[in-house]
Amino acid sequence: MLAYTIRRLLLMIPTLFGILLLNFLIVQLAPGGPVEQIIARLQGMDTSATQRFSGGGTDTGIQSQQQQMAMSGSGGSKYRGAQGLDPEFIKSLEKQFGFDKPLHERFWLMLKNYLTFDFGNSYFQDRAVIDLVLDKLPVSITLGLWTTFFAYIISIPLGIRKAVKDGTPFDTWTSAVIIIGYSIPPFLFAILLIVLFAGGQYWNIFPLRGIVSDGWQDMSWSKRIFDYLWHITLPVIALTIGGFAGLTILTKNSFLEEINKLYVQTARAKGLTEHRVLYGHVYRNGMLVIIAGLPGALLGIFFGGAFLIETIFSLDGLGLLGFESVINRDYPVMFGTLYVFTLMGLLIKLFSDLLMTWVDPRIDFNAQGSR
Secondary structure: OHHHHHHHHHHHHHHHHHHHHHHHHHHHHOOOOHHHHHHHHHOOOOHHHHHHHHOOOOOOOHHHHHHOOOOOOOOOOOOOOOOOOOHHHHHHHHHHHOOOOOHHHHHHHHHHHHHOOOOOEOOOOOOEHHHHHHHHHHHHHHHHHHHHHHHHHHHHHHHHHHHHOOOOHHHHHHHHHHHHHHHOOHHHHHHHHHHHHEOOOOOEOOOOOOOOOOOHHHOOHHHHHHHHHHHHHHHHHHHHHHHHHHHHHHHHHHHHHHHOOHHHHHHHHOOOOHHHHHHHHHHHHHHHHHHHOHHHHHHHHHHOOHHHHHHHOOOOOHHHHHHHHHHHOOHHHHHHHHHHHHHHHHHHHHHHHHHHHHHOOOOOHHHHHOO
């Protein structure tokens, strides 16, 4: 297993390279880059970009730059909306954002920096990307781990019970509940929770914003824990509802398929109890599909609907940071979060494989890799 783990870690290098290369090339073709956002701001076409960039502390000298604008026609600029701007000013913007270098040189420089987790500085927030990621990561990890924990702790026992009681009234009414949970998107359920429990129209039990209260650092440890759990209750419930339904159905189908196999009938014929058959034979095989789906479930929670939940509950997490960086064309943040997302996904997949061997020692990835 050690050899397999080392081999998988080494394979992460070309995987990361390929993903970064593909996304780097796609981004170069996308319109509306940071240079164009500054041009739009100077032309008075994007006030939001103006506020973001000017608020970041970057010394661009807006007034002096506007005075440098030479109304000299289009000048054949490759940037949309650059008509009437001094070509030297455009070159200074390209140099500021690093676009004065050839494409391959920029990509190679990015790879070298990423080896040491140096993601550069945000274009519009005047902060190091690694600092932004480290600031936002705890919020996303909190939501992801709690949601995954509750989704699995509910779905696996419920799915096993539904497989055992297949066709009974219990299976019927729980299926109705699952269909309702599956049909409601997490962000709509989040809005419903706010209306019901966060001072919308009924009860004002839970807070609406943030992950902790103001003055949290000054609280005692017991009050800190309570305040933290108090704030994450509604976001975690909203995300769990969206995750447990599909996982419950997957668990039921996996165990139902195993229960109907010949080896289960043979175990029953030998006089083994239903509990021994279920948890001594069926459980290990049935759980393999569930464990194999763990990376997808985690990544879906982290990067699927998480940024919407973070927006609704004003949780400043990594999903929201990545989404805003795409909208703002903040390339260092975009690629920094992409690198972190991809690395986390690869490590989670490796953890899933190792967990599968713990559940079923008969699985030998070393033997499979040598074929």
